[in-house]
Amino acid sequence: LYPQVTKVAKYLPDNIVTNDDLAEVTDTSDEWISSRTGIRERRISIKETTSDLATEVAKQLIQDLDVLSIDFILVATMTADYATPSTACLVQSNIGASNAFCLDINAACSGFVFAMSTAEKFLSSGHYKRGLVIGAETMSTMLNWEDRGTAVLFGDGAAGVLLENTAKEKRFIDELIQSDGNRSMALFGKENVDGNPFKAADHRVSTGMQMDGKKIFDFALRDVSKNMMTLLDRNEEFKDSLDYVLAHQANIRILEAISKKTKLPMASFLHNVSNYGNTSAASVPLLLAEKVEDGTLRLQSNQKIMLTGYGAGLTWGSILIKL
Numbered sequence: 001l002y003p004q005v006t007k008v009a010k011y012l013p014d015n016i017v018t019n020d021d022l023a024e025v026t027d028t029s030d031e032w033i034s035s036r037t038g039i040r041e042r043r044i045s046i047k048e049t050t051s052d053l054a055t056e057v058a059k060q061l062i063q064d065l066d067v068l069s070i071d072f073i074l075v076a077t078m079t080a081d082y083a084t085p086s087t088a089c090l091v092q093s094n095i096g097a098s099n100a101f102c103l104d105i106n107a108a109c110s111g112f113v114f115a116m117s118t119a120e121k122f123l124s125s126g127h128y129k130r131g132l133v134i135g136a137e138t139m140s141t142m143l144n145w146e147d148r149g150t151a152v153l154f155g156d157g158a159a160g161v162l163l164e165n166t167a168k169e170k171r172f173i174d175e176l177i178q179s180d181g182n183r184s185m186a187l188f189g190k191e192n193v194d195g196n197p198f199k200a201a202d203h204r205v206s207t208g209m210q211m212d213g214k215k216i217f218d219f220a221l222r223d224v225s226k227n228m229m230t231l232l233d234r235n236e237e238f239k240d241s242l243d244y245v246l247a248h249q250a251n252i253r254i255l256e257a258i259s260k261k262t263k264l265p266m267a268s269f270l271h272n273v274s275n276y277g278n279t280s281a282a283s284v285p286l287l288l289a290e291k292v293e294d295g296t297l298r299l300q301s302n303q304k305i306m307l308t309g310y311g312a313g314l315t316w317g318s319i320l321i322k323l
């Protein structure tokens with residue numbers, strides 16, 4: 001038996017922040033944000049942490065399951081509650097999955113794709129049968145709210161899948177997972193750890209996300225398009241009949257540009273960035289969950305999809321899946 005997606009779930013903080021709401025707290029406008037990114041609103045958590053969001057997803061995924069049958073929990077996040085313990089361990093405690101091993105994966109906006117690739121190897125090894133793979137972020141905790149160029153792009157949210165060895169034929173068809181650490185400083189951020197009074201002033205890094213938008217845009221257009229085409233060119237069956245691309249939802253303009261460069265029709269690029277902004281590792285699973293819930297995608301349908309992540313690291317990667 002082979003690994004397959006048997007359930008999807010999503011969870012979003014209630015608090016909706018529109019572009020106009022942002023225009024009241026920083027020097028921006030609905031026109032600037034929506035014309036350049038396609039984003040109209042996003043969720044900003046008031047008191048829920050990343051582990052709270054991930055736990056709500058996990059609770060939905062284990063419904064009518066024996067929680068003790070969960071072999072592992074992977075949480076893809078760059079906004080973990082703590083450096084340690086992992087957010088995955090907090091989720092384990094919250095749902096009582098006492099037989100699972102748990103770990104976080106930090107591959108920024110490629111996190112969910114990297115975690116799906118990792119989970120598939122755990123399941124294909126024959127050692128494990130069932131696992132949760134969740135992308136969860138409270139990006140609002142790491143934004144530099146003085147930098148209107150980045151603070152307006154991101155949002156909070158979580159979504160994930162139940163993966164089980166229940167398929168009679170292979171459904172994870174192929175993958176191409178890449179990184180380039182040489183370009184790490186094009187997009188980076190950290191928590192405020194400069195409280196240490198002994199730290200020399202010139203060793204203090206300003207907190208929050210810092211992004212060279214142009215460099216990242218060009219990276220996404222060049223490297224991600226090449227990744228997708230390389231993968232499709234070596235999988236004829238997919239190339240001719242790919243149903244949908246579920247790519248990281250950073251910016252609608254980048255999806256349009258990738259569509260043009262790869263000659264994959266824009267209609268095949270599912271998108272919901274307008275409602276959630278860039279939720280980093282949560283964006284691909286959030287799109288997957290929404291499109292299953294609205295019937296565009298159907299589990300066990302044999303629909304051919306490509307999951308694609310790209311972001312800080314730099315990291316990027318795609319997986320071809322038959323649902």
Ligand SMILES: O=C(O)C1CCN(c2ccc(-c3cc(CO)ccc3Cl)cn2)CC1
Nearest residue numbers: 036109213216217220250251254278310311
């Ligand atoms: O048009 C403009 O002036 C600006 C130009 C800069 N923009 C950008 C640039 C980069 C990203 C981005 C971010 C990540 C991180 O998850 C990953 C992938 C991408 Cl492509 C999103 N927006 C916004 C509009």
